[in-house]
Structures are given as structure tokens and as C-alpha cells.
Amino acid sequence: MANQLKMAEQHVIIRLAENGWSYRRISGLTPSLDVRLQEATANHLSHAEFLEILLQDELAVRQDRLVQRRTKVAAFREPKTLEDFDWQFNPSIRKKQFFDLAACKFIRDAKDVLLLGPPGTGKSHLVQAIGHHAIRAGYDVLYRSIFDVVRLRAPALVALSLHDEAFAGEDKTLAKYLKPDLLIIDDMGMKQLPKRSGEYLFEIIKRRHENHSTVMTSNRPLEDWGKLIGDIPSAAAILDRFLHHAEIITLTGRSYRLKDRTGQEAGAGQEAGAGRNAKTIDSDGKHSESPIRSAANAAGAPTQSDIAPKTRSKKNENERAAP
Numbered sequence: 001m002a003n004q005l006k007m008a009e010q011h012v013i014i015r016l017a018e019n020g021w022s023y024r025r026i027s028g029l030t031p032s033l034d035v036r037l038q039e040a041t042a043n044h045l046s047h048a049e050f051l052e053i054l055l056q057d058e059l060a061v062r063q064d065r066l067v068q069r070r071t072k073v074a075a076f077r078e079p080k081t082l083e084d085f086d087w088q089f090n091p092s093i094r095k096k097q098f099f100d101l102a103a104c105k106f107i108r109d110a111k112d113v114l115l116l117g118p119p120g121t122g123k124s125h126l127v128q129a130i131g132h133h134a135i136r137a138g139y140d141v142l143y144r145s146i147f148d149v150v151r152l153r154a155p156a157l158v159a160l161s162l163h164d165e166a167f168a169g170e171d172k173t174l175a176k177y178l179k180p181d182l183l184i185i186d187d188m189g190m191k192q193l194p195k196r197s198g199e200y201l202f203e204i205i206k207r208r209h210e211n212h213s214t215v216m217t218s219n220r221p222l223e224d225w226g227k228l229i230g231d232i233p234s235a236a237a238i239l240d241r242f243l244h245h246a247e248i249i250t251l252t253g254r255s256y257r258l259k260d261r262t263g264q265e266a267g268a269g270q271e272a273g274a275g276r277n278a279k280t281i282d283s284d285g286k287h288s289e290s291p292i293r294s295a296a297n298a299a300g301a302p303t304q305s306d307i308a309p310k311t312r313s314k315k316n317e318n319e320r321a322a323p
Contacts, residue, residue: 067135074141077186080128090121090253097249098126102133107182107213112246115217120255123217127184130215139181146188146216149177149204150197177204182213189220189228198234202241209241216242 036057040050082102087095106113113130115123131141177183183204193201208214218225222239226232 070135070140071132074131074135074143076128076131076143077124077145078128079132080125081132082126082129085122085125085129086256089256089259090251092252093122098130101130101247104134104137104139106247107134107137107139110210110213110245112213112242112244113215114242114246114248115215115251116221116248117219117251118255119219120257121251121253122256123219123251124186127186127215127217131182131184134182140179141182141184142177142180143184143186144177145186146193146201147190149185150193150200174200174203178207178212180212182215183208185214185216188216188218189224192228192230195230198229198231198238201229202234202238205238205241209244214242 036050036053039045039053045053082095082098085098087093101113113127115127117123128143131143134141205214220228225239226235229235229238
């Protein structure tokens with residue numbers, strides 16, 4: 001028996017060498033080799049059958065390591081899956097829509113996705129879960145908050161200011177956002193971005209447009225983006241490119257983070273947030289935001305009234321119903 005096992009092992013080494021694989025680098029075989037040798041002897045497996053089992057073990061180990069490595073590079077904020085998302089909390093969120101996205105067809109087609117909705121409705125959870133599915137499907141993914149994207153933008157902006165596209169393309173800071181199959185930019189709308197952020201974000205969106213997929217989340221309506229970016233022409237140009245082939249998904253409902261509070265407290269907080277957003281739009285004026293509204297309307301994007309949660313008190317409903 002020992003001789004047979006030794007011959008089988010030698011056969012595996014020869015076959016691996018024929019395929020350009022070093023036996024020392026086949027780390028997936030080491031933990032299971034003794035068990036597989038005994039299995040082969042007990043089941044009278046041929047050398048070819050035995051080799052196939054060993055190669056399957058090696059491929060499985062390599063795939064697991066590749067997923068781990070890509071997950072580390074993606075730098076997700078926390079591990080999230082679609083399976084652990086609470087679909088019952090806000091039933092208006094369509095489960096099938098996100099499992100369709102997790103099938104990664106939009107990545108193969110170089111399409112984009114925009115998630116809009118108030119805080120706490122699950123935008124960050126869902127986009128990170130889609131990113132994990134994309135990694136398991138073999139795609140390179142990068143997850144960043146919008147603030148992380150623009151925080152290290154200085155070297156790329158210097159290159160862009162020189163109007164040298166080739167030089168700008170070599171900038172490592174910019175290039176890392178252009179390479180991934182899927183770039184996820186989270187938290188758009190949390191606060192106003194630093195000066196000249198719009199130029200840098202536009203450069204990323206422009207170069208990825210129709211080449212690689214980008215997913216973005218925002219808790220603010222698109223007409224607010226000019227104020228957030230601090231550059232209305234750049235905001236309009238960003239939306240014009242990004243919304244060209246984008247699937248726009250609007251999430252509505254309660255904040256999951258406030259689920260343990262009473263309904264009255266949660267409703268009051270959402271109503272206050274909606275009021276602040278509405279005030280921001282009014283203070284900007286109608287004419288300054290018109291390019292952004294045009295880009296959003298052309299793509300069928302929702303407006304402030306579609307995103308901000310609305311609540312009415314029982315008293316107001318009764319007053320309106322009274323003759």
C-alpha cells in the first residue's frame with residue numbers, strides 16, 4: 001500500500017510540473033493529501049481520478065484566498081450580506097431587485113447604480129453586500145466613503161491642472177479609482193465636500209463611464225448636489241455622465257437605527273430632517289440649480305419630495321377632513 005501511495009504522489013508531482021505548477025506552491029494539497037491518498041486506495045481510484053480530486057482541493061483553496069485578498073483590498077466598512085438584511089423592516093424595499101443586482105449583470109454591462117433614501121434605510125448595507133457578491137463572482141471591488149475619495153485628491157488635481165491627460169492617468173491616487181470593476185462610493189450628502197472636490201469626482205466618473213461600473217449612495221436629492229459639491233457646473237456634469245446608464249433606486253421607510261424608539265420619536269426626527277433638506281433647497285434659489293434638475297429630470301431621477309420622508313399628524317388629517 002505504501003508503494004502505491006508513493007507512486008500516486010509521484011504521478012501528481014509529474015502532472016503538476018507538466019502544467020507549470022510547483023509542488024511546493026500547491027499549498028491546498030498539503031492538509032488533505034494523506035486523507036485523499038487513503039480515499040484513493042479505499043475506492044480504487046485511478047491516477048487521473050485521484051489527480052482530479054487533488055486539483056479540485058487546490059482550486060478551492062486558491063479561490064478562498066483570492067476572495068479574502070479581494071475583500072481586504074475592497075476595504076468594506078463591515079461585512080454585510082443580502083441574506084442578513086432585514087427585508088421585513090421596510091417592506092417597500094424590493095428584495096428581488098437587489099438579488100438581481102448581486103447577479104452582477106450590471107457590472108458586465110458597465111452600468112451604474114444610484115441608491116437614494118433617508119438615513120437608516122439600509123443603503124450602505126445593501127451596496128456592501130452587492131460588493132461582496134461581486135467579489136465572489138470574480139470581480140475587483142473598491143469601497144470608499146465619498147470623503148475618503150476626495151480627501152487624498154491633491155496630487156491628481158495638480159496633474160489635472162496641467163491639462164496633461166497622460167500624466168494625470170499615471171497618478172496613483174486617481175488610478176486606484178479607475179481600475180476596479182466595481183467602485184462603490186458611499187455617503188454622498190452627509191456634509192459639504194472640500195473645495196474642488198467636484199473636479200476630481202467628475203474625472204473619476206468621466207473615465208469610468210461606459211468602462212466600469214460605479215455604485216453611489218446619497219441621502220440627499222440630486223438637486224442638492226450642487227451645494228454639497230460647491231460647484232454647480234461640476235455637479236451637473238457628474239450627474240449627466242453618471243445617470244446616463246444608471247439604475248436609480250429610491251429607498252423609503254423608517255430608519256433601522258431608530259427602530260427601538262417609539263414611533264412618535266422616530267417620526268418627529270424624520271420630519272425635522274425633511275424640513276432641513278427642504279430649507280436648503282429653498283435657500284439655493286431656482287435658477288442656480290436648474291442644470292442639475294435638468295440632468296436629474298432627463299434620467300427620471302426622484303426629487304426632494306420623493307426622497308424626504310413625510311409624516312402627518314392625526315390632528316392635521318382630521319382638520320383637512322372636516323367640512
